[in-house]
Each structure stands twice: as structure tokens, then as C-alpha cells.
Amino acid sequence: MRTAPEEGQLVEVPLAPLYARAEKSPEKAASLVVAFAERVLAIVRGQLAERSLQGAQERVYPVLRHASFVKRDPDRWVFQPHTEETSILYAIDDQEGYHLIEKGLLAQAGWTGEELHQHAMRNLQRLPVPQKRQQVGPNQITFIAPGDGYAASRILLAPLLEEMRRTAQGDALGIAIPHGDVLIIADLHGKAGADLLARLTYDFASKSSRPLSFLPFFYEGGELVPFLTVSHDRKPGRAPADS
Known part of the structure; x- marks a missing residue:
């Protein structure tokens, strides 16, 4: 607010x-x-x-x-x-x-x-980094949403991302900041995993009054690389309208 x-x-x-x-x-x-x-x-x-x-x-x-x-x-x-x-x-x-x-x-x-x-x-x-994990097929999705106003800011914590990358079992580490009150970190397997994170990011961002990013990222070599997946049953992402 x-x-x-x-x-x-x-x-x-x-x-x-x-x-x-x-x-x-x-x-x-x-x-x-x-x-x-x-x-x-x-x-x-x-x-x-x-x-x-x-x-x-x-x-x-x-x-x-x-x-x-x-x-x-x-x-x-x-x-x-x-x-x-x-x-x-x-x-x-x-x-x-x-x-x-x-x-x-x-x-x-x-x-x-x-x-x-x-x-x-x-x-x-x-700040603490409380984590809630959800397993979706082979993909492990971690939600960080402490409710303190700085959830998405934790994407700036390089040691956190490096640790998640080190312990990941999948093909890629995915990260999303759909809005300010959540950070999503995902241990992804294949294209299905990337599609899953893309859908989650879009859904979270589209329901926020102040979205940050409709696109998720791969975390590669310490860099955030945005990616886009194509789905025929989902409308194209709209540009955020920050209030």
C-alpha cells in the first residue's frame, strides 16, 4: 500500500x-x-x-x-x-x-x-530468509515471502543465489520477482520446468497492483538472464503499470 x-x-x-x-x-x-x-x-x-x-x-x-x-x-x-x-x-x-x-x-x-x-x-x-518449498514433478520451487516489504530485494543477495545454485539438482536455476512481496527460486528440469516458472511468474505478476517483472530469469554465472516461453493457452504479457 x-x-x-x-x-x-x-x-x-x-x-x-x-x-x-x-x-x-x-x-x-x-x-x-x-x-x-x-x-x-x-x-x-x-x-x-x-x-x-x-x-x-x-x-x-x-x-x-x-x-x-x-x-x-x-x-x-x-x-x-x-x-x-x-x-x-x-x-x-x-x-x-x-x-x-x-x-x-x-x-x-x-x-x-x-x-x-x-x-x-x-x-x-x-534479515531472515524464510523459505517455503513446493515440489512440482522433478522441479523444486522455493517461495520467499516474509511479509516485511523486502522479499523481492533478497534477489540482491548473491550468497543466497550461489548457495541455491550449488545445491540445485536440475538443469537450471530459475529466479522470479513478479512483485515486491515474493522472490521465487526454482530448481528446474528441462523445458517443462522453465514453462512452469514462466506461468508462475505471469500469474503472480498479473494479480499484483504493482508488478515488477513478468519475465523470469535463469541464474547463470552470477548473472540474471531473462527468458520467455511460448504458450498458446496464455495471453502475451502486458507491460507493468507501476502506481
């Missing part, structure tokens, strides 16, 4: 934890929504306070956005290119949510972009 307080600041509040709790306890859904709304109001009120990166080294994280998000206002954001479809931006976390870091805030702190990136990556590396 995104709210837009004064001066166009963007505040990110992950909805995944709310959905998960409501599904687990349907009888509490109404009270959970009320509590969530109160939380959002508190976050918006908090935007009125002066914000600074000074002393916030342990509260910054990398976040992924579709490349079109940056292209709309490239002079505003601190970012690095990631893939053809995605860019790395940065956020300051206040436990209730996070807001994206603009160049002006970085300048006020006297940090360089590289210093911000280093702080963000160190913090990302400290």
Missing part, C-alpha cells in the same frame, strides 16, 4: 501481513482492518515530523521498482539500474512502513550513493 502525505513523500506499508492474518483468523478480519487503518493514519501523521538519514544507517534497505517508476522522475530518486525491467531504490524503515529516499535527503545526510547502498545491503543481509 502507498500513501502520499505532504510534499509528495511516498510511504510504503506492506499489505501481505494483513492478508495472511485475515486468512488465518477470518473471525478477526474486521478488527484487523480497523487496526491497520489506525496504523496507516499514525504513519501519515508521522510524515509531518522532520526526517533525516543521520543516525539511520541501520534502518535503510534496498527496494525494487519497475524501471518505469524511475523514468517518470529520474532526478528525484536515489537509484541504481538492476535489470532491463527493474531498478534498485532505497527506503528508510520506521517499523510501521517505509518511505523511499530522495536525492535531497541523501544530500542533507552528506552520504554518497555508494555509502547508502552499502548500508542498505548490510541491513538486508541481516
Whole structure:
């Protein structure tokens, strides 16, 4: 979820934890929504306070956005290119949510972009990486969706990807970031495995209000290589419309 307080600041509040709790306890859904709304109001009120990166080294994280998000206002954001479809931006976390870091805030702190990136990556590396695995034929699909707002960002953790590649039994390691709240890593066998990951990626991305990438990747030699499979029973992928 995104709210837009004064001066166009963007505040990110992950909805995944709310959905998960409501599904687990349907009888509490109404009270959970009320509590969530109160939380959002508190976050918006908090935007009125002066914000600074000074002393916030342990509260910054990398976040992924579709490349079109940056292209709309490239002079505003601190970012690095990631893939053809995605860019790395940065956020300051206040436990209730996070807001994206603009160049002006970085300048006020006297940090360089590289210093911000280093702080963000160190913090990302400290986060747990909970994994849920599903076996589909010979293919093992691993879902990483901790609900903290930085699920897709874990694609930046090279040691994680290298370990998954090392232990893979199939022909290729597939990776997908259909939206920000999930990272999919798949131990794939043959064309059927690649087709499976492509379908999963499309389905996840098409159901998101803010998709990242409709295309999955092969992880080869430390690089993400996008791939496309052709299916006659699926409509062609649409271009994401980041909000």
C-alpha cells in the first residue's frame, strides 16, 4: 500500500501481513482492518515530523521498482539500474512502513550513493530468509515471502543465489520477482520446468497492483538472464503499470 502525505513523500506499508492474518483468523478480519487503518493514519501523521538519514544507517534497505517508476522522475530518486525491467531504490524503515529516499535527503545526510547502498545491503543481509518449498514433478520451487516489504530485494543477495545454485539438482536455476512481496527460486528440469516458472511468474505478476517483472530469469554465472516461453493457452504479457 502507498500513501502520499505532504510534499509528495511516498510511504510504503506492506499489505501481505494483513492478508495472511485475515486468512488465518477470518473471525478477526474486521478488527484487523480497523487496526491497520489506525496504523496507516499514525504513519501519515508521522510524515509531518522532520526526517533525516543521520543516525539511520541501520534502518535503510534496498527496494525494487519497475524501471518505469524511475523514468517518470529520474532526478528525484536515489537509484541504481538492476535489470532491463527493474531498478534498485532505497527506503528508510520506521517499523510501521517505509518511505523511499530522495536525492535531497541523501544530500542533507552528506552520504554518497555508494555509502547508502552499502548500508542498505548490510541491513538486508541481516534479515531472515524464510523459505517455503513446493515440489512440482522433478522441479523444486522455493517461495520467499516474509511479509516485511523486502522479499523481492533478497534477489540482491548473491550468497543466497550461489548457495541455491550449488545445491540445485536440475538443469537450471530459475529466479522470479513478479512483485515486491515474493522472490521465487526454482530448481528446474528441462523445458517443462522453465514453462512452469514462466506461468508462475505471469500469474503472480498479473494479480499484483504493482508488478515488477513478468519475465523470469535463469541464474547463470552470477548473472540474471531473462527468458520467455511460448504458450498458446496464455495471453502475451502486458507491460507493468507501476502506481
